[in-house]
Every structure is written in C-alpha cells, then in structure tokens.
Amino acid sequence: MAQRSLRPEMRRAAKEAPVGDAIMSARDLSVHYGAFQAVRDVNLSFYENRITALIGPSGCGKSTVLRCMNRMNDLIPIARVSGEVLYHNHNIYGPNIDPVEVRRRIGMVFQKPNPFPKSIYDNVAWGAKINGYRGSMDDLVERSLTQAALWNEVKDKLKDSGLSLSGGQQQRLCIARAIAIQPDVILMDEPASALDPISTLKIEDLMQELTRNYTIVIVTHNMQQAARSSDFTAYFSVGEDRAGYLVEYGPTHEVFTNPKDPKTEDYITGRVG
Amino acid sequence: MSSLPTPKNREAIFTDRLSARKRRGMIFRNVCLAMTIFGVLSLGALLYDTIGSAFTWAAVEEREVRGRVQPNVVQTWSLWEGIYNRDELQRLTAENYPEAEFRFFSWVNINFLTNFPSRFPELSGFRSPLIGSLMVIGITALLSFPIGTGAAIFLEEYGTKGWISRIIETNIANLAGVPSIIYGLLGLTIFVRGAGGLTGGQTVLAGAFTMTLLSLPIIIVAARESIRAVPPSQRQAALALGATRWETTYSHVLPSALPGILTGTILAMSRAIGETAPLITIGALTYVAFDPSGARDIFTVMPIQIFNWVTLPQATFHNLASAGIVVLLSILLTMNGIAIVIRRKTERTW
Ligand SMILES: Nc1ncnc2c1ncn2[C@@H]1O[C@H](COP(=O)(O)OP(=O)(O)O)[C@@H](O)[C@H]1O
Numbered sequence: 001m002a003q004r005s006l007r008p009e010m011r012r013a014a015k016e017a018p019v020g021d022a023i024m025s026a027r028d029l030s031v032h033y034g035a036f037q038a039v040r041d042v043n044l045s046f047y048e049n050r051i052t053a054l055i056g057p058s059g060c061g062k063s064t065v066l067r068c069m070n071r072m073n074d075l076i077p078i079a080r081v082s083g084e085v086l087y088h089n090h091n092i093y094g095p096n097i098d099p100v101e102v103r104r105r106i107g108m109v110f111q112k113p114n115p116f117p118k119s120i121y122d123n124v125a126w127g128a129k130i131n132g133y134r135g136s137m138d139d140l141v142e143r144s145l146t147q148a149a150l151w152n153e154v155k156d157k158l159k160d161s162g163l164s165l166s167g168g169q170q171q172r173l174c175i176a177r178a179i180a181i182q183p184d185v186i187l188m189d190e191p192a193s194a195l196d197p198i199s200t201l202k203i204e205d206l207m208q209e210l211t212r213n214y215t216i217v218i219v220t221h222n223m224q225q226a227a228r229s230s231d232f233t234a235y236f237s238v239g240e241d242r243a244g245y246l247v248e249y250g251p252t253h254e255v256f257t258n259p260k261d262p263k264t265e266d267y268i269t270g271r272v273g
Numbered sequence: 274m275s276s277l278p279t280p281k282n283r284e285a286i287f288t289d290r291l292s293a294r295k296r297r298g299m300i301f302r303n304v305c306l307a308m309t310i311f312g313v314l315s316l317g318a319l320l321y322d323t324i325g326s327a328f329t330w331a332a333v334e335e336r337e338v339r340g341r342v343q344p345n346v347v348q349t350w351s352l353w354e355g356i357y358n359r360d361e362l363q364r365l366t367a368e369n370y371p372e373a374e375f376r377f378f379s380w381v382n383i384n385f386l387t388n389f390p391s392r393f394p395e396l397s398g399f400r401s402p403l404i405g406s407l408m409v410i411g412i413t414a415l416l417s418f419p420i421g422t423g424a425a426i427f428l429e430e431y432g433t434k435g436w437i438s439r440i441i442e443t444n445i446a447n448l449a450g451v452p453s454i455i456y457g458l459l460g461l462t463i464f465v466r467g468a469g470g471l472t473g474g475q476t477v478l479a480g481a482f483t484m485t486l487l488s489l490p491i492i493i494v495a496a497r498e499s500i501r502a503v504p505p506s507q508r509q510a511a512l513a514l515g516a517t518r519w520e521t522t523y524s525h526v527l528p529s530a531l532p533g534i535l536t537g538t539i540l541a542m543s544r545a546i547g548e549t550a551p552l553i554t555i556g557a558l559t560y561v562a563f564d565p566s567g568a569r570d571i572f573t574v575m576p577i578q579i580f581n582w583v584t585l586p587q588a589t590f591h592n593l594a595s596a597g598i599v600v601l602l603s604i605l606l607t608m609n610g611i612a613i614v615i616r617r618k619t620e621r622t623w
C-alpha cells in the first residue's frame with residue numbers, strides 16, 4: 001500500500017484543505033426488491049479521506065444505498081440495481097466487473113459485530129491471506145489492530161477466540177479485519193448501534209483516526225454522532241410511494257446549522273422520525 | 274371492566290386456584306412418566322434378554338476336535354438364572370452330565386472375534402461378518418461423506434431458490450424414508466448386474482455402493498441443516514473481505530457446519546451397519562469362512578450372520594446370535610458416543 005498516512009496535525013490541515021475529487025459517486029441509483037422500489041434516483045459523492053454520514057428515518061434505504069457501494073446487494077437475489085456507481089471513474093455495475101475485486105477495495109463493517117469463530121489473529125489475517133498478501137503477517141496483524149485501537153487490549157491473547165471479546169472490542173476487531181486488506185473505502189452500517197456509550201465513543205474516535213488513510217461512509221440513526229464525527233451528511237427520506245430518496249446532501253455543518261430543505265430541518269430538530 | 278375472572282377475596286389471589294393447578298400439573302407429569310417408563314422397560318427387557326444369553330452359565334465337557342481338546346457346551350442357562358439359582362444349576366449339571374464342569378461361559382470371547390463361523394458353536398466366530406461389515410461401512414463412509422457434503426453445499430450455497438430446487442429438496446427428504454429393501458433392488462440392478470464389471474458382482478463394493486445410496490439422503494438432510502445453521506452474517510463478513518463464494522464456504526461455512534455433518538454421517542452409518550435386507554437382496558452370503566481378499570470379493574455382514582444363527586435349531590447358536598448382537602450394539606454405541614463427543618466439543622454460541 002502506498003504510504004498515505006499523515007501525522008495527526010497534518011490531518012487537520014488536510015481536512016481544511018479544499019475537497020479533492022470524489023472517490024465514489026452514485027449516479028441515478030435506484031434499487032428494487034422484487035417489484036418494490038426501495039431507493040429512487042440517488043446522486044451522491046464520497047470524498048477521499050472524509051467521513052460521510054447517511055442519516056434518515058428507518059426504512060428510507062440507507063443500508064440499501066450503502067450495500068450498493070460494494071455490491072453486497074448482489075447477495076440478495078431479489079435486489080435489482082439500476083444507475084451507476086462510479087469508483088475512480090469505473091462503473092462497478094458495468095459489464096465484466098468482478099464483484100470480488102470491488103469488495104476487496106471497498107470494505108464493510110456491519111451493524112452487529114460478526115467476528116469469525118477463530119482466533120483474534122486469524123480474524124485479522126484471513127482476509128489478507130486470501131487476497132494474496134505477501135509480507136510479515138505478524139506485522140500486518142499488529143498494524144491493523146493498532147490502527148483499530150485494539151492492539152493494547154488483545155496483544156497478550158491473540159490466540160483467543162474473537163468471540164471471547166466484548167461487543168465493542170468485537171466491533172473494533174471487525175474494523176481491524178476490514179483494514180487489514182487495505183481497502184480505499186470503508187462502509188459502516190450503524191457500527192455502534194449495538195454498543196454501549198463508551199464503546200460508541202471509542203468507535204467514533206477510531207473513525208477520526210482512520211480518515212488519515214481511508215474514506216469512510218457511515219450509516220447512523222444517531223444525530224449527534226453524525227454531527228460530531230462526519231464531514232458530509234446525506235439526509236434520506238421516504239417518499240409518498242414509500243421509495244427512499246436523497247433529500248439533502250452537503251457539508252455536515254451546513255446541513256445541521258442551515259438546512260436548505262425544511263424536511264431536513266424537521267428531522268434534525270426532532271420533529272420527524 | 275376486566276374480562277379475566279378475579280377472586281372475590283383479595284387475600285386469595287395467589288392461593289385460590291393453586292391446588293387445582295397443582296393437581297392438573299401432576300396428571301400431565303405422571304402420564305409422561307408412564308410413557309418414559311414404558312420406553313425404558315422395553316429397552317431394559319431387550320438388554321436383559323440379550324446379555325443373559327450372550328453371557329451364560331454352562332455345563333462344559335471336554336471334546337477332541339481335529340486332534341485338539343475343545344470345550345463342548347452341553348447345556349446353557351442365562352446369566353441371571355445362574356446368579357439367582359447357582360446351587361440348583363450345579364446340582365442339575367452333576368446329575369445330568371457327570372462328565373461336565375459347571376462354569377461361567379462368555380460367548381463374547383477372543384475365539385468369537387477371531388474365528389470364522391463353524392458348525393461347532395463353541396468354535397464358531399464372528400470374524401468374517403465383522404470384517405465384512407467394517408469394510409462395507411468404511412467404504413460407505415468414504416463415499417457418502419464427501420458426496421453428501423458436496424450435494425448439501427451445492428443446494429445451500431449455490432442453488433437458486435426456485436421451483437427446481439424445491440422439487441429436489443422434497444425428493445431428497447422423501448428418499449430418506451424409502452424402505453431399505455428398495456435400495457437393495459436398486460443396488461442389485463445397478464451395481465450387481467449393471468456395473469458388475471466394476472464391482473465384480475455380489476461383492477463388498479456392490480454392498481458399499483448400495484449402502485451409500487441409502488445413507489446419502491440422511492447425510493444430505495443433516496448436512497443442509499447444519500450448513501443452514503451457520504449465520505448469514507458469517508458469509509457476509511467473509512464476502513465483504515473480497516472472498517469468493519468458495520473461499521467463504523471452505524474457510525467459514527464448512528468448518529462451522531462440520532460437527533453437524535459428521536454427526537449426521539455417523540448416525541447414517543449406524544443405520545447402515547444394522548441393515549440386512551438390502552444386502553441380502555444384492556446377494557451377500559450367509560456363510561463365509563474366509564476373509565474377503567478385497568473390495569471386489571464376496572462377503573457377509575453382522576446382521577445377516579446373526580439372523581442365520583437365530584434360524585438354526587440348536588440352542589447354543591442362539592447364544593452365538595446374542596453374542597453377535599452384543600458386538601453389533603457395542604459398535605453402534607461407540608459410534609453414537611463419538612457423535613455425542615463431537616457435538617459436545619464443538620458447541621458454539623454465535
Ligand atoms: N433483503 C430485502 N428484501 C426485501 N426488501 C428489503 C430488503 N432489505 C430492505 N428492504 C426494504 O427496503 C427498504 C429500505 O430498507 P433499508 O435499506 O434497510 O433501510 P434503512 O437502512 O434506512 O433502515 C425497506 O422498506 C425495507 O423493507
């Protein structure tokens with residue numbers, strides 16, 4: 001992997017720097033589950049080394065949109081995607097695109113921690129191994145666990161089962177597992193919703209650290225979390241026809257302090273949802 | 274207004290219906306207890322009978338057979354009879370067989386395990402059926418475990434959930450309940466007559482192929498169930514790391530499902546090891562006085578030999594049959610024990 005890591009003080013500078021090109025964008029993205037349209041015409045871009053939060057009432061299609069970003073929707077037989085998802089200007093839904101390769105570059109962390117019933121070490125090492133990683137596996141495991149802020153807690157019990165950890169630790173193990181294959185983008189679907197407040201804060205701090213190297217997209221139903229930790233916010237809502245659509249998208253401070261759409265304001269101030 | 278009946282007396286809220294409820298609970302409990310006792314008693318009776326006849330008290334004379342002195346059992350009494358009535362039996366022996374010695378005689382012994390069947394009960398052994406059964410079951414396990422697992426993986430991990438898969442699914446479940454004799458007829462047609470060139474006719478191999486057909490539905494059903502029990506979140510985790518479907522199946526689904534698949538296989542094998550009808554149908558012998566030279570040799574199996582002994586008139590052959598049952602049951606219990614250990618060792622909470 002190209003050494004992209006910046007020192008902390010440089011990161012702040014990077015954030016204040018003008019936003020670069022979008023690393024991923026959705027173009028007229030629509031998703032159907034069978035005959036039911038779950039998401040309609042979403043246009044949205046994710047910027048490098050930034051955190052984008054997807055918020056909105058439940059059922060508005062946040063998870064669906066997120067799953068489109070690394071073709072995890074392929075696993076749902078009735079799901080049908082139309083439109084484009086561009087990753088570095090490749091349409092990942094184009095012909096002859098290998099979804100396995102897409103997922104290798106665009107990782108995912110799930111709502112419920114789902115470590116493998118293997119040792120902590122193997123949890124981190126497995127993904128790298130199948131992706132043909134050559135190099136010191138011990139180093140990679142240590143580096144990934146350190147980046148996931150878990151190394152100090154588990155360095156003496158790497159042989160223990162990943163399932164022996166607490167919920168918050170398990171989720172950080174899943175993050176370590178995701179970053180061990182050095183993706184560009186990490187998609188997180190409500191990664192803290194099953195965790196206690198302390199673990200939630202740890203995950204949020206961790207996300208800030210990770211933006212040095214990764215672009216993060218996070219689905220959250222927690223408004224404070226979106227406001228605290230994201231650079232961009234996309235607010236989704238459900239239309240008359242029950243299809244989800246993007247209401248408003250912009251820099252987080254603008255969406256939260258000066259929303260353009262009254263629906264966004266209602267949601268953010270707690271009048272809806 | 275509440276529609277639930279409430280006692281008039283407030284003090285009685287928690288005590289009013291207690292005795293009626295206890296009485297009703299007691300009735301259900303006792304009915305279930307009676308059913309349990311019935312089951313335990315029938316099992317007990319079976320064991321009592323078999324053990325009493327495999328381990329006996331006997332009047333034993335010495336006799337010369339082929340130049341060697343051999344014990345000749347002239348009369349036997351069951352283990353239990355000898356325990357309660359020893360003096361009486363000793364007196365009877367002394368009266369009726371002055372030459373004979375009264376002693377404990379176990380029909381399960383080294384000779385029984387190492388000798389071939391013979392027309393002298395005391396010399397007769399279980400060797401060829403034991404080896405025949407182990408060969409048939411061994412080959413059956415080697416064939417049916419990978420085939421069954423492969424089929425289950427296809428149906429669960431690759432198969433689409435359309436109407437074709439539903440038809441296959443229903444058919445496999447139904448096949449598990451087809452009477453075993455029908456598999457015997459199938460085996461006779463396909464493996465003895467059809468593929469006789471490959472199997473060599475009425476051989477261990479033809480028997481093992483037939484038993485594989487019989488075991489497969491059971492194994493496939495068990496394997497599918499344990500594959501389905503692996504949470505989808507595990508597959509998602511692996512696929513999201515850029516794993517292929519096969520890498521996901523091989524590294525995560527199979528290891529988690531393996532204990533269940535092995536348990537199912539062992540249970541299918543313990544059904545197969547007791548099967549008689551299909552092997553008689555394909556032409557397994559009832560009397561084999563040699564070791565099968567390989568998988569393409571003729572053979573017999575334990576239940577056939579046991580059946581053969583039971584049909585003979587002499588009482589001492591019935592003791593041999595019981596001894597055979599004891600050996601067969603011991604093997605079955607061992608197999609089921611292994612299945613339980615596997616399950617215990619790998620119990621997982623996700
Ligand atoms: N696997 C699925 N099959 C059918 N419908 C689904 C599936 N997943 C989600 N949906 C439907 O799509 C809509 C959006 O769901 P989802 O993306 O999970 O929303 P959110 O994450 O915002 O709560 C909902 O109406 C939901 O019922």
Ligand SMILES: [Mg+2]
Binds near residue numbers: 062063
């Ligand atoms: Mg969701």
